[in-house]
Amino acid sequence: MGSRQWLRELGWTTGTNMNAMISDSSEEKVQLGDVQRALLNILEDSDAEKLRLEVTLKAMINILSDSSEEKVRLDEVQRALLNILDDFNIEQDKLKERTSELQTAIGEMTRSNKELQQFAYVCSHDLQEPLRAVVGFLQLLDRRYRGKLDEKADQWITHSVEGANRMQVLITDLLTLSRVESLGIAPRPTEASEALKEAQENLSTLIAESNAVITIKGNLPKVMADRTQLMQLFQNLIANAIKFRGLEEPRVEISATFDSEANQWLFAVRDNGIGFDMEHAQRIFTIFQRLHTRTEYAGTGIGLAICKKIVERLGERIWAESQLGKGATFFFTLSAPK
Amino acid sequence: MSKIIHILMVEDSPTDAELAREAFLESKIANKLTVVEDGVKALEYLHSTCTANSENCPDLILLDLNLPKKDGLQVLAEIKGNVLIKHIPVVILTTSNAETDVIKSYQLQASCYITKPVDFEKFAAIVQKVQQFYFQIVTLAPSGPHDGSASGEQPK
Numbered sequence: 475m476g477s478r479q480w481l482r483e484l485g486w487t488t489g490t491n492m493n494a495m496i497s498d499s500s501e502e503k504v505q506l507g508d509v510q511r512a513l514l515n516i517l518e519d520s521d522a523e524k525l526r527l528e529v530t531l532k533a534m535i536n537i538l539s540d541s542s543e544e545k546v547r548l549d550e551v552q553r554a555l556l557n558i559l560d561d562f563n564i565e566q567d568k569l570k571e572r573t574s575e576l577q578t579a580i581g582e583m584t585r586s587n588k589e590l591q592q593f594a595y596v597c598s599h600d601l602q603e604p605l606r607a608v609v610g611f612l613q614l615l616d617r618r619y620r621g622k623l624d625e626k627a628d629q630w631i632t633h634s635v636e637g638a639n640r641m642q643v644l645i646t647d648l649l650t651l652s653r654v655e656s657l658g659i660a661p662r663p664t665e666a667s668e669a670l671k672e673a674q675e676n677l678s679t680l681i682a683e684s685n686a687v688i689t690i691k692g693n694l695p696k697v698m699a700d701r702t703q704l705m706q707l708f709q710n711l712i713a714n715a716i717k718f719r720g721l722e723e724p725r726v727e728i729s730a731t732f733d734s735e736a737n738q739w740l741f742a743v744r745d746n747g748i749g750f751d752m753e754h755a756q757r758i759f760t761i762f763q764r765l766h767t768r769t770e771y772a773g774t775g776i777g778l779a780i781c782k783k784i785v786e787r788l789g790e791r792i793w794a795e796s797q798l799g800k801g802a803t804f805f806f807t808l809s810a811p812k
Numbered sequence: 813m814s815k816i817i818h819i820l821m822v823e824d825s826p827t828d829a830e831l832a833r834e835a836f837l838e839s840k841i842a843n844k845l846t847v848v849e850d851g852v853k854a855l856e857y858l859h860s861t862c863t864a865n866s867e868n869c870p871d872l873i874l875l876d877l878n879l880p881k882k883d884g885l886q887v888l889a890e891i892k893g894n895v896l897i898k899h900i901p902v903v904i905l906t907t908s909n910a911e912t913d914v915i916k917s918y919q920l921q922a923s924c925y926i927t928k929p930v931d932f933e934k935f936a937a938i939v940q941k942v943q944q945f946y947f948q949i950v951t952l953a954p955s956g957p958h959d960g961s962a963s964g965e966q967p968k
Contacts, residue, residue: 602907606930607827613932614834642930657911 587655594652601645609638647776651761654703654783661788663811664701666694666741670728673708677716684724686716691729695739697808703784704808708743710777711804715745717771720799722746737810738790744803749796758794781806817947820870821847822854822887823905824879831932832874835939841947846870851882855890862897870900872946875922877906877913885913888920899953903942 616631667690674681674688681688697704708728715726727744750758750765757763761779764771785792785806796802819836823829829847836845846868848854854875862869873891877884884906892898901923906913909927917925926942929935946952 599907602928602930603825603828606831606907606928606935607825609930610827610831610932610935614831617932639931 591652591656594648595656597648599649602642605638605642605645609635609642612638644774644776647774647780650706651776651780651783654780654787658703658784658787659700661698661700661809663696664699664704666697666699666704666730666739666808669699669701669704670694670708672705673712676705676709677712680713680716684716684719686712686719686724686726688712688726688728691727694728694730695732696811697739698811699788699808700784703787707781707784707806710781711743714777714804715743715747715802717773718745718747718749718802720746720748720801732810736807737812739808739810741806741808742803743805744801746801749798749800749802750794751798752796755794755796759792816842816844817872817943818844818846818868818870819872819874820854820857821845821874821905822849822851822879822884823847823874823876824849825876828876828928831935832939835932835936836943838936839940839943841940841943843943843947849880851879851884851887854879854887855882858891858894858897858900862900869897871952872942873900873902874905874942875902877904877908877917885916885920888917888922892921901946901952 612631612635616628616635620628620631670690680686712726716724725746728741729744730739730741732739754765758765759778759782762775764773764775781804782792785808788808790807790809792804792806794802794804821829821832823832826849829849833845833847836843846857848857854873858869858873860866875884875888879887884904888902888904891900891902898921902921904913904917904922904925905928906926907928914925926938929938
């Protein structure tokens with residue numbers, strides 16, 4: 475693009491009379507104030523994304539302000555503007571280069587991420603078949619040969635079946651985790667109360683068996699989410715609260731408060747369970763990280779990792795606050811529909 | 813029902829097939845189970861038995877989706893596209909519980925979709941229920957090919 479044309483367009487877009495000033499001026503000199511005003515307009519309009527341009531423009535404005543004369547030579551202004559143009563072009567080339575570098579990096583990351591998801595999916599899916607063979611034939615052994623071997627053999631069969639069953643739960647959980655990305659849909663306005671209701675229905679046996687009381691403080695809002703995943707999020711957090719209950723019957727309280735500035739809802743799932751030391755507050759969300767032995771509390775250590783993935787996929791945050799023996803509260807943010 | 817029912821199982825995993833065989837044995841419903849291990853063989857078997865009006869034309873097909881050579885959905889589409897065999901109920905019995913597989917199977921007119929459990933007890937229970945349903949509760953079309961021009965009685 476020629477420099478004059480560029481200046482004309484710049485003048486046009488900034489809404490100043492710079493265009494006319496540069497090309498149509500029949501005068502040798504222009505009003506200093508006009509040039510300054512035009513440059514300030516450019517500065518405001520260029521939304522400061524090109525730092526160098528800004529600096530150069532500011533320097534030029536300063537030079538012009540220092541001038542004691544009322545009028546400046548038109549060719550001087552033009553020369554200065556052409557200098558800016560050069561800087562601007564260099565800056566743009568660099569920007570283009572950096573953008574393309576970033577795009578390549580993003581492309582690579584997307585591809586490797588996709589591969590990883592596919593890998594996790596195929597793994598979990600294809601692992602089921604050999605596992606079924608192990609569990610199936612062990613159970614057949616158990617059914618047909620229990621009592622025909624000795625006691626120890628029966629016990630070993632029981633251990634093997636239990637181990638295989640645990641592996642099955644692990645695989646299912648891994649599959650769920652990999653599906654947060656691969657099957658997740660774009661967030662859309664979703665009634666949090668409906669997702670919660672569904673989660674409670676899915677947990678009805680656990681809730682009944684543990685005599686858990688789930689209360690919802692106030693009304694839950696409509697938020698931007700993937701409904702199935704929001705349901706899963708509530709389900710995991712409530713199941714977690716019930717699992718890590720103390721001696722008292724579990725009480726789980728769910729609430730949401732609105733932050734109008736961020737147009738965001740802050741959800742809290744509060745329980746009266748055993749809680750944890752805050753030094754583990756990050757670790758509990760990491761896959762396979764468990765704070766207890768399997769004999770104390772069963773589980774795969776994937777549940778909260780799934781929660782984290784669901785929330786972070788939406789660009790939101792999840793964290794927990796607790797004190798050992800005094801219950802825990804899990805917080806997460808979700809955006810309000812615009 | 814006194815007639816021996818004939819089930820065709822399309823299953824590429826020999827261990828899954830054997831587990832199924834054991835489950836059928838435990839179900840105590842008189843049946844004959846034929847297993848073929850890929851999609852191409854399944855269609856060959858159906859063409860050779862059903863179009864020839866042989867006794868070996870199955871009453872029920874259990875179809876896995878993840879098959880070598882020709883995948884399950886393709887086999888299903890070909891069965892349902894062949895007027896001579898499309899009356900045979902096809903039960904999808906697979907490890908996949910991907911929503912797209914479920915939807916596609918029903919769109920291609922599978923009779924039902926069952927996800928294989930890992931647990932043998934559960935698997936045996938499912939096999940038992942499938943047999944009870946198809947061979948004690950529902951009325952199936954008589955064995956043999958049916959080409960739509962309808963042999964047999966006209967409605968009165």
